[in-house]
Amino acid sequence: MGNAVNLAARLEGVNKQYGTWILMSEITKNQAGDHFVTRQLDRVRVVGIHEPVRLYELLEEKGWIEPRKQEVLELFHRGLEFFEEKRWKEAIKIFDEALKLDPEDGPAATFKKRCQDFMKKPPAKNWDGVFSLNMK
Secondary structure, X not given: OOHHHHHHHHHHHHHHHHOOOOEXXXXXXXXXXXXXXXXXXXXXXXXXXXXXXXXXXXXXXXXXXXXXXXXXXXXXXXXXXHHHOOOHHHHHHHHHHHHHHOOOOHHHHHHHHHHHHHHHOOOOOOOOOEEXXXXX
């Protein structure tokens, strides 16, 4: 089984962790071109693949996304920037704004909880922001 199939199999199960339906790698996103609206998520390492992979949620075809969902997406990406800079409090505020618009937004809820957890117990000083996916 090649790396692409291994990664696809793992990403299918990872949807549960984010509250998403369709995840793709950065390679797939780039190959799809600019025909789709995607949400940038984590950088992850999967078993058998050592190089980190950026994950994206596939949301909609370009031109079809609802204005409220577009606003949630923009807020989420701003919150993700704060998250990746380890600015947990600021990220929580942004994820809260997104959740006010869409209380069912899985990624915003997931990242808000991570921020809360990291405020209680920060990641290791040498943490590179990459999460390891150890199971499907």
